Amino acid sequence: SPTPPNTLGGLHVVRIAPDQRLLAAERIVGPGAGGPASRTAAARRFLESASQLGIDISLMWGTLDPSGRYFHQSCLAVVGAGRTAMLFLSSDDPDGPTSAAFVDPSLHVAPVPTDFGIRQRELLIRHACEHLTAMRTPPKSRGVTPRSDADPRIVVLVQGLLEPEESAAADALSRAGFLRLGDLAYMRRPLPSSVSRRRLQAAAQTTWPTGVVVRPLSQIDASMHDALLGRALQQSYIDTLDCPELCGLRDIDDVLESHRSVGEFDPALWWVIELNGKAEGAMLLSVCSAQQTVELVYLGISPLLRGRGLGTSLLNLGLAALVGKAEGSITCAVDTRNTPAMKLYKRAGFQRFSTRVPFVMQLQAV
Numbered sequence: 001s002p003t004p005p006n007t008l009g010g011l012h013v014v015r016i017a018p019d020q021r022l023l024a025a026e027r028i029v030g031p032g033a034g035g036p037a038s039r040t041a042a043a044r045r046f047l048e049s050a051s052q053l054g055i056d057i058s059l060m061w062g063t064l065d066p067s068g069r070y071f072h073q074s075c076l077a078v079v080g081a082g083r084t085a086m087l088f089l090s091s092d093d094p095d096g097p098t099s100a101a102f103v104d105p106s107l108h109v110a111p112v113p114t115d116f117g118i119r120q121r122e123l124l125i126r127h128a129c130e131h132l133t134a135m136r137t138p139p140k141s142r143g144v145t146p147r148s149d150a151d152p153r154i155v156v157l158v159q160g161l162l163e164p165e166e167s168a169a170a171d172a173l174s175r176a177g178f179l180r181l182g183d184l185a186y187m188r189r190p191l192p193s194s195v196s197r198r199r200l201q202a203a204a205q206t207t208w209p210t211g212v213v214v215r216p217l218s219q220i221d222a223s224m225h226d227a228l229l230g231r232a233l234q235q236s237y238i239d240t241l242d243c244p245e246l247c248g249l250r251d252i253d254d255v256l257e258s259h260r261s262v263g264e265f266d267p268a269l270w271w272v273i274e275l276n277g278k279a280e281g282a283m284l285l286s287v288c289s290a291q292q293t294v295e296l297v298y299l300g301i302s303p304l305l306r307g308r309g310l311g312t313s314l315l316n317l318g319l320a321a322l323v324g325k326a327e328g329s330i331t332c333a334v335d336t337r338n339t340p341a342m343k344l345y346k347r348a349g350f351q352r353f354s355t356r357v358p359f360v361m362q363l364q365a366v
Contacts, residue, residue: 004126008063008119011072013127016060020071021047024062027074027090056139061127063120073117075124077132079139082250082258083156085132089121089169121172129158129176133363153363157250160359170357178359181243182337187350188329191294192319200320207313211276212305214317217267228272229256232279236300241338249362262297263288269321273301273314280305283314287327294322296332299341311344319348 006013016024025043050057055078062071076088135154160173164183174180192200208214217225230252237247263286273281281301287294296318301310322330332350334341 004123004130008123009116010066011063011120012066013123014062014064016058016062016074020062020064021057021060023069024060024071024074027062027071028076028088030091059128059131059139061124063124073120073124075121075128077128077158079132079135079155080258081261082254082256083154084250084254084258085155085158087125087128087158087160087173089125089160089162089166089172091166091169115171118168118171118175121169122175125172125176125178129361129363132158156254156363158361158363162357162359164355164357166357170359173359176361178361179245181245181358181360182335184333184356184358185336185342185352186331186333186354186356187345187352188293188331189349189351190329191322191325191327194323196319196323200316200323207309209305209308209310212310213274213277214271214314215274217270217272220272222267225267226253226256228279229270229282232272232282233298233300235279235302235304236281238303240300242300242335242341243358246360249360259284259286259297262286262295269318271314271317273305273310275302275304281310283318285318285322285330287325289327292327292329294325294327294330296330299332306340311341312347315344315348 004013014020022040022043025046026039029039029042029046031039047057057076059077059079060074062074064071071090074090077085078088079085132155133153136152138154158178160169160178161184162169162173170180217229220228233252233255237244240247265286269285269287271283272279273283283299284297285294286297299311299314301314319330330350332345333356334345336342336355
């Protein structure tokens with residue numbers, strides 16, 4: 001696609017320089033409740049934590065006011081494992097000056113359009129995606145390694161994850177070519193107590209269908225992990241109700257890399273579900289010590305095993321394995337359109353605590 005323009009209504013789109021990052025970060029963190037001083041402090045904490053997390057703050061763009069003292073909108077790209085990147089966009093600021101108020105009137109012939117803020121975000125998104133498409137060198141962040149195969153791109157899939165009320169950012173992502181997926185329900189439940197272990201194990205082990213074997217990766221030769229997991233995931237994607245739009249957007253190796261990057265990978269907490277000796281599903285749990293939780297990274301089975309109560313058995317098995325862990329809860333994210341999965345997690349004691357709106361775009365080779 002052609003290079004996005006560098007100006008919009010007198011505002012200049014710029015790659016954020018080191019001495020401008022605090023100003024741009026103030027737009028990312030939003031207005032907050034404590035006034036300008038609180039907002040600046042929050043922006044400083046954001047930049048400090050980003051550095052500690054290995055996020056490359058140089059991947060930030062903004063629409064700079066002609067005065068050079070204010071960023072109207074900002075966009076930060078965070079490159080992650082599995083050749084993905086997440087975009088973070090500036091929020092609406094109802095208590096602050098509007099974009100229109102800061103535009104030099106001499107640069108306008110027509111009135112400033114009401115969607116001016118959306119158009120700025122769209123332009124920033126396009127600049128970020130153009131840069132990400134062309135990347136061939138990993139950013140200065142942890143957990144990102146270049147591929148050794150014929151495709152040298154560092155990023156192939158870009159994502160956005162918004163609060164439901166972020167309508168302006170949602171419009172900007174849609175205008176920039178992103179696909180909106182079904183809303184994600186974030187759910188959690190407490191980890192079971194030690195007295196529940198035997199009950200959970202019994203409930204799981206007595207209900208496996210004939211021909212089904214469930215094995216943790218810790219009991220499988222490491223040389224077989226990728227092949228088994230790859231087939232298990234691909235089989236579980238057939239006619240899936242969980243974000244079906246994502247199927248085929250990335251190589252299965254990239255998907256596995258993303259899953260392994262969540263929390264602390266423990267092969268004893270990753271299971272392959274086999275039917276008559278063939279992998280037909282997987283359940284992946286990862287301990288996230290920093291967040292004091294365990295994440296259910298993935299749970300999916302092929303059509304051959306659906307509707308037979310296997311999901312409940314697998315959850316019981318996973319919960320039994322978590323008894324005694326220091327973390328206090330287990331969390332998961334579920335496509336709200338996936339009614340069977342929503343019912344499964346509710347029956348298992350999970351409760352929704354948040355909702356996010358996901359967007360994705362597959363970057364094409366240049």
